[in-house]
Amino acid sequence: MKKFNEEVVVITGAAQGIGASSAKLFIEAGASVVLTDILAEKGEALAKKLGQNAVFMKLDVTKRSDWENVVQQTIKTFGNISVLVNNAGIVMQQPFETAKDEDFHKTYMVNQFGVYLGMHVVYPSMKQLKKGAIINVSSTSGFRGKAGLMAYNGSKFAVRGMSKSAALEFAPDNIRVNSVHPGFIHTPMTDDNISEAYKQKAIEDTPLKRGGDAEEVAKMIVFLASDDASFSTGSEFIVDGGRLA
Numbered sequence: 001m002k003k004f005n006e007e008v009v010v011i012t013g014a015a016q017g018i019g020a021s022s023a024k025l026f027i028e029a030g031a032s033v034v035l036t037d038i039l040a041e042k043g044e045a046l047a048k049k050l051g052q053n054a055v056f057m058k059l060d061v062t063k064r065s066d067w068e069n070v071v072q073q074t075i076k077t078f079g080n081i082s083v084l085v086n087n088a089g090i091v092m093q094q095p096f097e098t099a100k101d102e103d104f105h106k107t108y109m110v111n112q113f114g115v116y117l118g119m120h121v122v123y124p125s126m127k128q129l130k131k132g133a134i135i136n137v138s139s140t141s142g143f144r145g146k147a148g149l150m151a152y153n154g155s156k157f158a159v160r161g162m163s164k165s166a167a168l169e170f171a172p173d174n175i176r177v178n179s180v181h182p183g184f185i186h187t188p189m190t191d192d193n194i195s196e197a198y199k200q201k202a203i204e205d206t207p208l209k210r211g212g213d214a215e216e217v218a219k220m221i222v223f224l225a226s227d228d229a230s231f232s233t234g235s236e237f238i239v240d241g242g243r244l245a
């Protein structure tokens with residue numbers, strides 16, 4: 001079903017995992033998609049595979065100049081941006097006592113400041129269209145604390161709050177803003193950065209007794225970007241196999 005014929009979608013962290021799955025589903029639904037990431041080679045290859053309605057642009061979400069360049073190039077290539085998926089994120093699991101200031105700062109910069117920057121730089125393009133949907137990817141860690149994840153927890157709670165603030169401020173321009181909260185999902189993030197013991201525990205704690213697939217989160221993201229979600233804004237959408245129930 002082609003739901004997104006006129007939509008121009010920008011996705012951060014789209015070279016792999018949840019961002020890559022989202023890009024694929026948006027393309028299948030007829031959108032024009034700008035995949036962005038710091039992983040240029042991987043992102044370029046994926047965009048090529050997705051066809052002529054997909055392009056890759058290198059973007060470090062912590063850099064305003066990168067964002068400005070992406071917005072400029074996207075408008076030139078496809079027109080004004082109607083959907084923004086702030087998905088890029090990092091996680092560092094470490095005991096609080098040995099936590100390093102620079103790790104806390106990096107997590108804040110990517111997971112929280114990057115989401116702020118994305119909304120700040122893309123908003124004028126949506127305002128011009130008088131229409132838009134922003135989906136900010138938080139986590140179940142935006143709802144409850146976890147030992148060893150203070151920086152991540154802080155950033156993901158913040159994304160939830162920032163999404164609500166933006167939803168209220170952007171509503172007069174017909175721009176909806178929602179946050180998505182994945183539970184334990186099989187992606188390179190969890191494969192590469194999370195201990196085996198933590199993974200087993202996460203699956204045990206999940207009532208559906210499995211980790212989710214990236215596509216299961218991507219489907220929620222695409223739904224929130226679509227007109228099917230036209231009356232939803234400032235809200236949280238949980239995709240966690242029942243973990244927070």
Ligand SMILES: NC(=O)c1ccc[n+]([C@@H]2O[C@H](COP(=O)([O-])OP(=O)(O)OC[C@H]3O[C@@H](n4cnc5c(N)ncnc54)[C@H](O)[C@@H]3O)[C@@H](O)[C@H]2O)c1
Nearest residue numbers: 013017018038060061087088089139182184185187188189
């Ligand atoms: N996988 C999970 O279990 C899970 C659970 C809850 C929330 N999330 C959230 O979902 C989002 C996507 O996670 P994923 O599991 O697909 O992770 P992933 O590591 O597979 O993908 C994240 C992408 O973000 C990119 N990225 C990192 N720093 C960046 C930067 N400074 N600028 C631009 N891109 C950058 C990476 O290169 C990578 O391609 C993240 O925000 C993550 O916190 C994931």
